[in-house]
Amino acid sequence: MAEPTAPEPTAPDPTAPDPTPDARAAALDAADPLRDRRAAFVLDDDTVYLDGNSLGALPRAVPGRLAEVVTHEWGRLRIRSWTESGWWTAPERVGDRIAPLVGSGPGQVVVGDSTSVNLFKALVAAVRTVPDDRDEILVDAASFPTDGYLARSAARLTGRALRPVPAGGIAAAAGPRTAVALVNHVDYRTGELHDLPGITAAVHAAGAPVVWDLCHSAGAVPVGLDAHRVDYAVGCTYKYLNGGPGAPAFLAVRPDRLAAFDSPLPGWNSHADPFAMAADHTPADGAARGRVGTPDILSLLALDAALDVWDGVDIAAVRAKSLALTDFFLDRVAAELPPGTAPSVTPADHARRGSQIALRHPDAAAVTQRLIAAGVVGDFRPPDLLRFGFTPLYTSFADVLRAVRVLRRVTLGAEG
Structure with a gap:
């Protein structure tokens, strides 16, 4: 999918002189x-x-939809709603609704867990795809604190070193030792928009994958994940996507990365046959590999209803x-x-x-x-x-x- 190009605003020039x-x-x-x-x-x-x-x-639309979920789907149908109301497939279905807003395609986005948990999954899964001699994780030095905390934890877990670099310097810093780069698309403090196409291309040229944090851009800025071949991206849904406090986050994985996505949190919901209750984990196909445990249905379906405001936008x-x-x-x-x-x-x-x-x-x-x-x-x-x-x-x-x-x-x- 090509990245949307912002058209010239149809409104008058906001800097043009007017009477008042x-x-x-x-x-x-x-x-x-x-x-x-x-x-x-x-x-x-x-x-x-x-x-x-x-x-x-x-x-x-959200209060009425939540009331329906609580009174009918939970109150009357109860456990039948996992199949009859589509609860089981909601993480991927809602992910497909978010996908066009970040320039991704069907089957590449799953909704669930928090941004922090999804960042950890993406970082560790990314490191697991590169050789051991790629021993540095690059992280945006001015990132939201959680990103740095999780990157440091992922570095310890995978035996890598963490190297904080200003976002504008990541392209130049990427090299043969880079295992993965983690960058915020928009700086949460200053509002600065970082160069996703350029940084992604530079990290790829260095032979490494990149993880983008879209918390402050999803729903406000064209992202173009597929157009720029972004490997992994995560984002919250309670900001510009209006999903509500604590709404579940999303994880996007490039199609050619999905088959090798090795989650460090292989829960029963990401199993190819969850109800087989097998002792060994066999990962599901597609975006469902990013699932962990039972979805937070109330928050997930509130988000689903909230996304109606994007229809036709x-x-x-x-x-x-x-x-x-x-x-x-x-x-x-x-x-x-x-x-x-x-x-x-x-x-x-x-x-x-x-x-x-x-x-x-x-x-x-x-x-x-x-x-x-x-x-x-x-x-x-x-x-x-x-x-x-x-x-x-x-x-x-x-x-x-x-x-x-x-x-x-x-x-x-x-x-x-």
Whole structure:
């Protein structure tokens, strides 16, 4: 599958001069091809929610679907639902719904467990495919802490050394000693988008596989797993995919890697014949090799219902709106706040920007709380970052304008 290319936004240029910021926001919202998706979410009119990069908003279809699962499938059908309601095949079925959003194909994605568990599976399975003299695991030095913890554990388990490298240096660092590289697609603190095609190609040229963490890009940025021949990828589903708190994560494996995928956690659910209760493990075919234990059905089916909001959505259109939203936000911050008040640490270059903006402020923790009290929900990352996530399916340009005006008020004490 070719990687989607973001089209030119159909909305007006968010940096073009307009009579007033309000008119600009209104014009951008009127021209937004995704504007009708907002109605599919439970949102408060008095709150601007810019924390979808931590927990996505609730899709309206989820409560009713969960009630059906609980009262009918569990309450009435009970154990029959494993077959009659399709519970048993849900991890692969839901995986197939996520696959197009990350540029993967049918039968390559399985949903279950946490991102941490899936990272561990992918890392160890990757190392098991390379010769023993490839004795280094490269890891993005600025990765989310769990990624580093798990990479270190995988290194101990497989007798490798861990080598932290800045994400931008992994391509150059990859060499004959590289067993696998683990990279975050989007930096969780700064919102920087790393070069997935270039880094993947460089690691492959060095003869090693790569594992990508898509937690901050799945559902916000075109990924192109198949187009760029990514070996393994993992991601959570409770951010831009709106699956709910603690929703199960996903694991994607390139088709030609599936047959050799040797999971370090070979549970009964990944057995070729689970109910044979055999003493020896024979791995299942396809993505089911990534399963471990009994699926978390309630969370899994809540995610399945949440994914309905993606029906008919082009991820390239999502990317175009994401860039327009973040451009508008940066433009209004520059216009509303005195220079140096809250400088952005997120790259201005579209090719290096995810779907969040991080601003630096010396009193960021307190500012975040004042923003929340004033109805603008973002979050804080120590020591001094204000983080704002832009979820194109439900964030409006009017939201952005209001957020910046509140940011001005709480940082400067000015009316806006």
